Amino acid sequence: MDYQRGVITGESVWRAIVLYGANSATYKFAFGATLLEIAATGRDHVTLDELAPRYAELLCQALQRQPRQGTSGRSKFLDACRAFNAGDLDLDTLHRRTVQLGFVNVIDAFPKLGGEQAPVRYYEDRRKSLAPGLVLRDELLELARSVHAPDLDAETAARWRLVETAWATGVSGALLASSPSSTPSLVYDSGTQHLVLQTGQRRKSVAGVVAALSGYQDGRCAYCNQLMAQERSGPIVEHVLPWKLLTRDWNGPDVDAVWNLVLSCEPCNVAKRDRAPHESWMPWLEQRNNDLIESRHPLRDVLMAQTGATAALRRAALKDAYRRATELLPVVWTPSMGTHMA
Secondary structure (H helix, E strand, O other): OOHHHOOOOHHHHHHHHHHHOOOOEOHHHHHHHHHHHHHOOOOOEEEHHHHHHHHHHHHHHHHHHOOOOEOOOOOHHHHHHHHHHOOOOOHHHHHHHHHHHHOOOHHHHOOEEOOEEOOOOOEEEEOOOOOOEEEEOHHHHHHHHOOOHHHHHHHHHHHHHHHHHHHHHOOOHHHHOOOHHHOOEEEEEOOOOEEEEEEOOEEEEEEEHHHHHHHHHOOEOOOOOOEHHHOOOOOEEEEOOOHHHHHOOOOOOOOOEHHHEEEEOHHHHHHHOOOEEOHHHHHHHHHHHHHHHHOOOOOHHHHHHHHOOOHHHHHHHHHHHHHHHHHHOOOEEOOOOOOOOO
């Protein structure tokens, strides 16, 4: 993704915060979504009283969807949200509790990457003023009005679902060390356009695949690097090593798994057809898969089980899969613009 390659823009840093920030609780997802919504109205100042309703609403909805929204044992703020959901707390009291408890850490923690201040600032903290709140900087206002805004909102929601799923299912190294039949796999369901966590006979829908992967491509086609938001058809889910392999004598890794999925524009999808891309493009996929794992992806253990525990093992596995694929389907396709070519 752009941020990992030193490209510093409002959207690249926002994506890095969402994808690479710590996942100790889901406050940042609700906070980020609330900020984008308010900034889209053009306002450059918002009080905590004004932030609280939507922020609390998103977290209450999340708790109804999945009771676990953090790694710590207890949270007074989340307990207030749970009490509201149970009918034991009225809305006004929830909003007061949100102002008192809900922003204690998230305002300071949200703009951090690796413990350091992110290179783009989206707001200024004015909690000590007479009307405690935030000043929304031009960087955030411009981002909320940009062509990227809908994608960023969807990507945040997808990341949130992935985090929830990892916590709810207890995906961990211990689970992956168990018998192969119980090792989970993150695969693509073409019928629902969702990523699905599959363990044995159990399947759990996780998140829309487009939103889950878009941030790692900066909203651009994997092959030609054009912004997909400008395409009428929108992003198309692409199997890098073609799904057609499953109709041949394929004995390689699961081509429906996330390691082999990218997003492309319609022209590239049509041009590629049932062919693998030229070998010189494959380092892009290798790097994208490394980005997924290095971003503290909630299901990184699943990804590592599918692709290899180290970068060297992942490279070897990808090269082997490519060799097997091109032995069965030897005609390959070269992206016309060659933007990602090594």
